[in-house]
Amino acid sequence: xxxxxxxxxxxxxxxxxxxxxxxxxxxxxxxxxxxxxxxxxxxxxxxxxxxxxxxxxxxxxxxxxxxxxxxxxxxxxxxxxxxxxxxxxxxxxxxxxxxxxxxxxxxxxxxxxxxxxxxxxxxxxxxxxxxxxxxxxxxxxxxxxxxxxxxxxxxxxxxxxxxxxxxxxxxxxxxxxxxxxxxxxxxxxxxxxxxxxxxxxxxxxxxxxxxxxxxxxxxxxxxxxxxxxxxxxxxxxxxxxxxxxxxxxxxxxxxxxxxxxxxxxxxxxxxxxxxxxxxxxxxxxxxxxxxxxxxxxxxxxxxxxxxxxxxxxxxxxxxxxxxxxxxxxxxxxxxxxxxxxxxxxxxxxxxxxxxxxxxxxxxxxxxxxxxxxxxxxxxxxxxxxxxxxxxxxxxxxxxxxxxxxxxxxxxxxxxxxxxxxxxxxxxxxxxxxxxxxxxxxxxxxxxxxxxxxxxxxxxxxxxxxxxxxxxxxxxxxxxxxxxxxxxxxxxxxxxxxxxxxxxxxxxxxxxxxxxxxxxxxxxxxxxxxxxxxxxxxxxxxxxxxxxxxxxxxxxxxxxxxxxxxxxxxxxxxxxxxxxxxxxxxxxxxxxxxxxxxxxxxxxxxxxxxxxxxxxxxxxxxxxx
Amino acid sequence: xxxxxxxxxxxxxxxxxxxxxxxxxxxxxxxxxxxxxxxxxxxxxxxxxxxxxxxxxxxxxxxxxxxxxxxxxxxxxxxxxxxxxxxxxxxxxxxxxxxxxxxxxxxxxxxxxxxxxxxxxxxxxxxxxxxxxxxxxxxxxxxxxxxxxxxxxxxxxxxxxxxxxxxxxxx
Amino acid sequence: xxxxxxxxxxxxxxxxxxxxxxxxxxxxxxxxxxxxxxxxxxxxxxxxxxxxxxxxxxxxxxxxxxxxxxxxxxxxxxxxxxxxxxxxxxxxxxxxxxxxxxxxxxxxxxxxxxxxxxxx
Numbered sequence: 001x002x003x004x005x006x007x008x009x010x011x012x013x014x015x016x017x018x019x020x021x022x023x024x025x026x027x028x029x030x031x032x033x034x035x036x037x038x039x040x041x042x043x044x045x046x047x048x049x050x051x052x053x054x055x056x057x058x059x060x061x062x063x064x065x066x067x068x069x070x071x072x073x074x075x076x077x078x079x080x081x082x083x084x085x086x087x088x089x090x091x092x093x094x095x096x097x098x099x100x101x102x103x104x105x106x107x108x109x110x111x112x113x114x115x116x117x118x119x120x121x122x123x124x125x126x127x128x129x130x131x132x133x134x135x136x137x138x139x140x141x142x143x144x145x146x147x148x149x150x151x152x153x154x155x156x157x158x159x160x161x162x163x164x165x166x167x168x169x170x171x172x173x174x175x176x177x178x179x180x181x182x183x184x185x186x187x188x189x190x191x192x193x194x195x196x197x198x199x200x201x202x203x204x205x206x207x208x209x210x211x212x213x214x215x216x217x218x219x220x221x222x223x224x225x226x227x228x229x230x231x232x233x234x235x236x237x238x239x240x241x242x243x244x245x246x247x248x249x250x251x252x253x254x255x256x257x258x259x260x261x262x263x264x265x266x267x268x269x270x271x272x273x274x275x276x277x278x279x280x281x282x283x284x285x286x287x288x289x290x291x292x293x294x295x296x297x298x299x300x301x302x303x304x305x306x307x308x309x310x311x312x313x314x315x316x317x318x319x320x321x322x323x324x325x326x327x328x329x330x331x332x333x334x335x336x337x338x339x340x341x342x343x344x345x346x347x348x349x350x351x352x353x354x355x356x357x358x359x360x361x362x363x364x365x366x367x368x369x370x371x372x373x374x375x376x377x378x379x380x381x382x383x384x385x386x387x388x389x390x391x392x393x394x395x396x397x398x399x400x401x402x403x404x405x406x407x408x409x410x411x412x413x414x415x416x417x418x419x420x421x422x423x424x425x426x427x428x429x430x431x432x433x434x435x436x437x438x439x440x441x442x443x444x445x446x447x448x449x450x451x452x453x454x455x456x457x458x459x460x461x462x463x464x465x466x467x468x469x470x471x472x473x474x475x476x477x478x479x480x481x482x483x484x485x486x487x488x489x490x491x492x493x494x495x496x497x498x499x500x501x502x503x504x505x506x507x508x509x510x511x512x513x514x515x516x517x518x519x520x521x522x523x524x525x526x527x528x529x530x531x532x533x534x535x536x537x538x539x540x541x542x543x544x545x546x547x548x549x550x551x552x553x554x555x556x557x558x559x560x561x562x563x564x565x566x567x568x569x570x571x572x573x574x575x576x577x578x579x580x581x582x583x584x585x586x587x588x589x590x591x592x593x594x595x596x597x598x599x600x601x602x603x604x605x606x607x608x609x610x611x612x613x614x615x616x617x618x619x620x621x622x623x624x
Numbered sequence: 625x626x627x628x629x630x631x632x633x634x635x636x637x638x639x640x641x642x643x644x645x646x647x648x649x650x651x652x653x654x655x656x657x658x659x660x661x662x663x664x665x666x667x668x669x670x671x672x673x674x675x676x677x678x679x680x681x682x683x684x685x686x687x688x689x690x691x692x693x694x695x696x697x698x699x700x701x702x703x704x705x706x707x708x709x710x711x712x713x714x715x716x717x718x719x720x721x722x723x724x725x726x727x728x729x730x731x732x733x734x735x736x737x738x739x740x741x742x743x744x745x746x747x748x749x750x751x752x753x754x755x756x757x758x759x760x761x762x763x764x765x766x767x768x769x770x771x772x773x774x775x776x777x778x779x780x781x782x783x784x785x786x787x788x789x790x791x792x793x794x795x
Numbered sequence: 796x797x798x799x800x801x802x803x804x805x806x807x808x809x810x811x812x813x814x815x816x817x818x819x820x821x822x823x824x825x826x827x828x829x830x831x832x833x834x835x836x837x838x839x840x841x842x843x844x845x846x847x848x849x850x851x852x853x854x855x856x857x858x859x860x861x862x863x864x865x866x867x868x869x870x871x872x873x874x875x876x877x878x879x880x881x882x883x884x885x886x887x888x889x890x891x892x893x894x895x896x897x898x899x900x901x902x903x904x905x906x907x908x909x910x911x912x913x914x915x
Contacts, residue, residue: 235841242836297648308649315649319642326638330631345911353907361900372892378647382888383655385830387838387881394896565843582843591843655835657875726845752849753856759874761832761846 004068007056008147011097014049014104015137017042018130025123025130035119039126040111046133047104054101057146058088067153070094070146076159078531078558086170087160092294092310093146095173099290100136102174102181103129110185110210117206124192125185131324132184135317143310162532162557162564168228176221176248180286182214183251186258187283190276191325195332199276204266207279211262212618215255219611222248227604231567236501236578236595238603241388243298246370247289250363254282257359260352267414270349273333274356280325285367287318297374343414351409358402365394396453403456403489404429406482407463410475428466432458445497454493460486477620481613487606491599501595507588518542519594532557537581537590550579576600657759662774664767665757672724672732672746689718689794690769693743694755696725697735699763705781709742712787717794722746725755725763768793822855825867828881829854838881 021042028036057070061084066072074091075084089098107129114122140146189207193199225248230238239245258278264270292298295311343349369386376382411422436454440446464483471479502519504512512519523538535554540547553566563583570577575598582591668679684690693709695702713720722743724732727750749755758767760779768776768790775793778786826840826847833844839851857867871879883889 235837237841240836240841291645295649296653297645298653311649312646315642315645319638322638326631326634330627350911353910357900357903357907360903361896364899365896368892368895374648375644376888376892377651378644380888383876383878384883384889384892385878385881386883386892387828387830389828389882390892393882394893398900584848655832655878657832657878662873726849751852752845753853756846756849756853756874761875 001065001067003056003059003063004065004147004149005056007053007060008145010049010053010056011137011141011147014046014053015134015141017046017049018134018137021046021130022127025127029120029123033119035111035122039123040108043104043108043111043126047108050097050101050104054088054097057094057097058085060147061085061088064157065153066155066157067150068146069148069150072150072154072157074160075157076531077156079160079165080530082167083160083165083170089173090160090164090169093140093144095177096136096140096144097146098174098177099181100133100140102177103133103136103184106181106185107133107188110189114206117202118196118198121189121192121196121198121203124195125188128188128191129184132188132321135321139310139313139317143313159531159557162555162562163232166228166232168224169232172221172224172228175217175224179214179216179218179221179255180251180289182210182217183255183279183283183286185210186214186279187321187325190279191328194276195328197332197334199265199272201266201269204262204275208259208262208266209618211255211259212614215252215259216611216614216618218248218252218255219607219614222252223604223607223611226607230600231569232564236499236567236580236593236597238600241369241391243370244293246366247292247298250366250370251282251285251289253359253363253366254278254285257356257363258282260355260359264349264352268343268349270343276329276333280322280329284318284322287314287321291315291318292370298370346412348409348412348414351405351412354405355402355409358398358405361398362395365391369394396449399489400452400456403460403486406485407456407460410467410478410482411463424466425463428462429455429459432456432462440497443498450493450497454490457486457489457493461490477613477615477617479613480616481610484606484609484613487602487609491602491606494599495597495603498598499595501593503591503593505584505589506592507590512592516543517594519592521590521592529555539579539592541577541579541594543596548577550577552579552581554581554583571601573601574598656779657761662759664769664772664774665759667754667757669723669747669749669754672722672748675748678747684769684772686771688770690721691718691790692721692723692758692767692769694723694725694749694758694760694763694765696727696763697731698727699725701781702764703739705764705783706739706742708782708784708787710740712790713742715791715794718790719744723749723754723758725749726752818855818858821858821864822851825854825858825864826851828868829871830879830881832875832879 021039024036024038024042028039057068059065060068060071061075062081064071064075064077064084066075070091070093074094075087079087088094107126110129111122111126114125186207189203189210190199193203193207222245225245226238229240229245230236258275261271261275261278265272265275291311291314294314295308297311369390373384373386376384408425411425433451433455436458437446437451440451440454460482464479464486467475467479468483502512502514502517504519506512506519506521508521508524510521518541520540520542521537522540525536525538527534527536532555535556536551537553539550539552541550548570550568550570552568555564555566556562557564565580565582567578567580569579575596578595578597580593582593584591664680664684666680668677670677691712709720712718720743722745724746747754755761755763755765758765762779764781766778766782766786767774770793776789823840827838829839829850831837831839831842831844831847831850833846834842837847839847839854854867857870862870868880868884872884877884877888883892885893
């Protein structure tokens with residue numbers, strides 16, 4: 001009760017703080033040499049108020065204050081404390097409040113960390129960021145107020161969807177938002193730098209850190225979402241090309257491209273217009289993601305509450321931002337600087353250009369695949385689905401040259417041709433293709449495209465390993481990320497090619513038998529938990545004389561009344577054993593799905609390596 | 625000059641995209657197959673009581689209206705529409721055919737005994753494959769048939785509105 | 796280069812076309828490509844809804860009857876519309892979907908190519 005009220009008024013007060021920030025910023029912009037401390041103070045007050053508001057919401061959740069509509073809709077007294085707290089951002093209103101929190105937090109950090117930079121640039125960035133912040137404040141207060149009041153207060157809440165009650169998903173939104181919102185700083189900063197004609201090497205070095213920060217968080221955020229989908233959705237897949245997943249992948253692709261581009265800008269003052277466009281694109285895609293997910297315009301597995309009115313607000317806001325950035329880009333940006341410098345054909349610049357080219361292609365595939373059904377439906381009322389086969393067909397063939405360029409690119413030098421006596425690159429290539437061929441041949445999974453694809457992934461793998469050995473400290477972090485990427489592609493490929501599965505119906509005491517595997521359904525037990533009843537199946541699995549006990553679960557949650565199927569997974573370095581059970585409409589049979597998924601854990605590890613590379617580069621503060 | 629045309633094109637396409645998204649917002653993102661008039665599918669099924677095999681070719685008479693209703697005793701909306709089906713039974717221009725979907729024979733019989741049997745004939749669909757031949761994806765679904773063509777299709781339980789629609793066509 | 800050619804020849808010589816996938820794998824391949832109408836974000840393969848279970852049965856029956864993959868798709872499209880396929884078919888509604896990304900790729904390629912030519 002009280003905490004909701006405090007939260008609400010803190011939110012309103014937070015919005016009003018934007019006025020003094022604007023006032024002092026504009027006054028300070030023209031007058032003094034140094035940044036007025038009042039601006040930083042007010043930014044801090046705004047941040048503080050949003051934190052208060054956020055904590056207010058958390059406390060409403062902890063004390064199950066059902067006079068608060070958000071709490072009523074998404075919580076329940078029997079829910080464990082941990083999920084009461086994480087339920088704060090597991091819903092629309094709370095997650096937007098978190099967005100706002102990160103927005104204000106980042107701009108405050110930005111102001112503190114940019115002391116050595118031009119005053120006008122800092123102020124202008126703050127102002128652009130304030131426009132976004134005000135947009136979110138208004139959106140929250142007007143159409144997604146987390147502190148709506150219900151009277152009389154209900155005795156019990158509606159509960160949180162049980163598949164969202166999961167540790168990975170509990171921290172997934174905050175991490176992902178750190179990535180999304182990080183791109184807002186890049187956006188504001190690039191607009192301000194363009195207006196002031198401040199795009200330069202110094203600026204590139206400074207903004208690279210923000211690019212890295214958002215990139216690392218976005219990578220980790222996607223990873224967490226993927227891990228959650230793997231064991232909670234219970235199908236054994238980790239990436240479904242579902243619109244909501246695509247929406248997080250798109251800013252990642254744009255950000256990765258930007259990361260490489262900023263390098264050229266930092267080292268060679270090249271491609272400034274491209275950097276500007278990419279920065280704007282990244283943030284637009286993040287916002288677009290929020291729009292597509294929150295408006296319910298997309299038909300996705302991840303069910304979120306749909307509300308066209310909210311969608312319309314984000315849509316208008318998004319287009320205002322795009323319009324502002326376009327006006328700034330076309331009026332202020334001068335492009336003549338680029339053509340003065342040149343570089344050679346076989347140089348690092350070329351390789352980064354090629355990287356950009358492919359990344360933009362991948363981005364366009366994902367973007368078009370995601371929004372095309374919406375366009376088609378509106379224009380011709382035809383409804384189609386765009387799913388995994390589409391993305392695979394358009395992306396996989398292009399991965400081959402992409403991987404090869406990725407291996408060769410870092411071997412080149414800036415400006416001048418540097419690839420004369422690199423005989424080993426050829427040898428490694430031949431070796432990779434041969435190894436890939438032999439592996440696939442042994443396991444009888446041979447197909448031309450598989451061989452070449454696995455071969456090119458091995459190529460990147462070996463080249464990066466060779467660099468670890470011979471170049472040790474030079475570009476270590478970049479090499480680590482590239483190595484992680486090759487490992488990721490290899491694990492995904494092997495995972496896809498060598499996965500096996502058995503689907504069968506069993507009842508307690510029955511046994512499934514084929515020449516490789518024996519599955520025995522030994523027992524079924526019922527457990528009463530705090531907010532659900534669990535039916536645990538006990539399975540004994542014999543495979544090549546190895547015995548494993550697996551215990552998948554069916555959970556019947558009381559509030560809301562939903563049945564979820566919890567997979568049991570035995571993870572080892574080489575493969576995951578994954579089992580789920582489900583009810584069958586009639587009688588005592590259960591539908592059992594048993595899968596062996598090789599190299600599963602390496603998919604997670606390799607993504608961690610990729611982001612670790614980014615983190616190292618950030619800590620060293622040197623070249624990526 | 626190039627900049628100007630470029631920005632102009634940009635703005636035009638932005639407006640276009642905005643318009644599409646705006647329109648898309650008001651459309652339901654849930655998919656339902658369209659109601660297109662189609663021929664009835666070929667299938668064979670057992671009858672509910674007699675367990676006699678029946679083929680679709682010689683089952684429907686040309687100048688007769690049929691109402692195929694997919695139902696199951698475990699489906700709650702089926703109970704909801706049941707009174708309407710009983711009312712439709714009283715119309716002698718219409719023959720009601722039930723398609724019992726993935727049901728247990730005993731509980732289906734209990735269901736009919738308790739609530740009344742509106743159907744002239746009931747066919748069995750034990751594994752749900754016949755419903756798929758009909759292009760159905762859930763229970764209940766209802767098809768109005770005339771001259772071996774699907775005239776009307778209802779997804780979900782019937783209501784007063786659909787009742788009136790059916791009566792109007794039969795007249 | 797010689798080594799490269801040598802390996803290439805080895806691979807081509809050893810190459811053989813993969814044996815035809817068995818019925819079970821074909822069924823999985825088809826059901827992975829079908830979208831479930833009940834839980835509309837999952838494939839029929841992944842879904843455990845009644846509809847999906849029956850549809851899996853229908854697909855396996857059709858395979859046994861000797862229908863080809865495309866025939867099964869056409870059968871289902873007739874019943875449920877294009878929406879049911881995750882892999883959109885080539886037709887006047889989807890040309891743009893398939894070709895737009897490739898056009899963008901070519902467009903990007905030309906820009907980069909022009910830039911590199913200018914450098915020379």
